Amino acid sequence: MFEKLMATAVLPASDLVRARNYWREVLGHEPIASDEGGDLYDFGGTIVMVYESQFAGTAKNTALNLVTDNLDRDMTALRTHGVTFHDYDMPGLKTVDGVAEIAGSRGAWFSDSEGNIIAIGELSPEMRDVVMRGRSAAAGG
Numbered sequence: 046m047f048e049k050l051m052a053t054a055v056l057p058a059s060d061l062v063r064a065r066n067y068w069r070e071v072l073g074h075e076p077i078a079s080d081e082g083g084d085l086y087d088f089g090g091t092i093v094m095v096y097e098s099q100f101a102g103t104a105k106n107t108a109l110n111l112v113t114d115n116l117d118r119d120m121t122a123l124r125t126h127g128v129t130f131h132d133y134d135m136p137g138l139k140t141v142d143g144v145a146e147i148a149g150s151r152g153a154w155f156s157d158s159e160g161n162i163i164a165i166g167e168l169s170p171e172m173r174d175v176v177m178r179g180r181s182a183a184a185g186g
Contacts, residue, residue, distance in 0.1 A: 058101050059102065066158070067157055074087075108161040123155065130142075143155075152165065
C-alpha cells in the first residue's frame, strides 16, 4: 500500500495574488506550477499547494512546519521581511522572543499573509537522527 505515493502540504488563501506575493517577497519562492486551482511550490523538497478558499486563516493550529538547521539565522531573515513571530504562554509552551524550547528542540510560529500559522524549528540532535533514519528507511536505504 502507498508504494508510489507522495504527500503534499496544502494551504488556503483568501487572496491568491496576495499569497503569491508573500511567497515571493517573504519566503523567496516562485511557484513551480500554477493554474486556476492555485500554485505549487517546492519548499525544502516538499510540495506545498496554495489554493483560493474563503476559509483561509480560520485554523488556530499549525498548518505548515518548516525544519531548519539554524533557527536564529532564519528568524532574522524572516524578520527583515516583516514577519512577526507569535508569543505563547500556556501550560507546556512558553516563548521567549518568539522562541520555545521543547525537549532540546527550538521552534517559533508566525502567520502568513492569509492567516495560516507556520512553524519553523530546529530539531534536537536526537530528533534529527530519528528523522534522518526514517527518511533513509523510507528511501529504501
